[in-house]
Amino acid sequence: MKVARLLPFLILVLAMAWLTLNCGSGNGRQLQSITLTQTTINNGQDVQFVATGTFSATPTTVTPLPVDWTNGLMAPPPQIYNYTLSTQPYVVNCTVLGPPAPQVVAFAPPDPNAPTSGTSKTVVTAAAMAGCLAVGKSGQ
Numbered sequence: 001m002k003v004a005r006l007l008p009f010l011i012l013v014l015a016m017a018w019l020t021l022n023c024g025s026g027n028g029r030q031l032q033s034i035t036l037t038q039t040t041i042n043n044g045q046d047v048q049f050v051a052t053g054t055f056s057a058t059p060t061t062v063t064p065l066p067v068d069w070t071n072g073l074m075a076p077p078p079q080i081y082n083y084t085l086s087t088q089p090y091v092v093n094c095t096v097l098g099p100p101a102p103q104v105v106a107f108a109p110p111d112p113n114a115p116t117s118g119t120s121k122t123v124v125t126a127a128a129m130a131g132c133l134a135v136g137k138s139g140q
Contacts, residue, residue: 029057031110034065034126041091047130049090051106064089066116067106074105074125081107084117094132101130 035052053065066085090104105127109120 029055029112031065031108031112031124032056034067034106034108034124036104036106036126036128038128038131040131044132045093045095047092047094047101047132049092049104049106049128049130051108051126053108053124055112065106065108067108070105070107071102072105073103073127074107080119080121081109081123082119083107083109083123085114092130092132094130101132104128104130 031053033054035054037050037052039048039050040046041048049069050063051065051067052061052063053067054061064087066087068083068085069090085108090106092102092104094101105125107123107125108114109118110122110124111120114120
């Protein structure tokens, strides 16, 4: 009889423990990868990049992903990354830079709750070459 009275209490305690372990801490969801999508804009004069993040838990895909942008490789990798995250697309002006087009790198801390600006010992990165078309060439 005592067990029957304790059963609802035990179910409630187990449910709360399950929720705490699976949802409550927020530490389980991590950025796993970044994908860059580029689009030619302004009649081929510019290339625009947007970052998409893939996470370990729902929502698994976020577009646009807040990232920091840079040009060229980060080699050797720094011991501490300084970042300022933005969801704004990164635009490469192909008429100013000319060939060869620069490598565009997006990076972000793996923690989706990281502050908008700060430092991190680890980041997730993605890189792509700007696909600048030959502006002013025929073929139109």
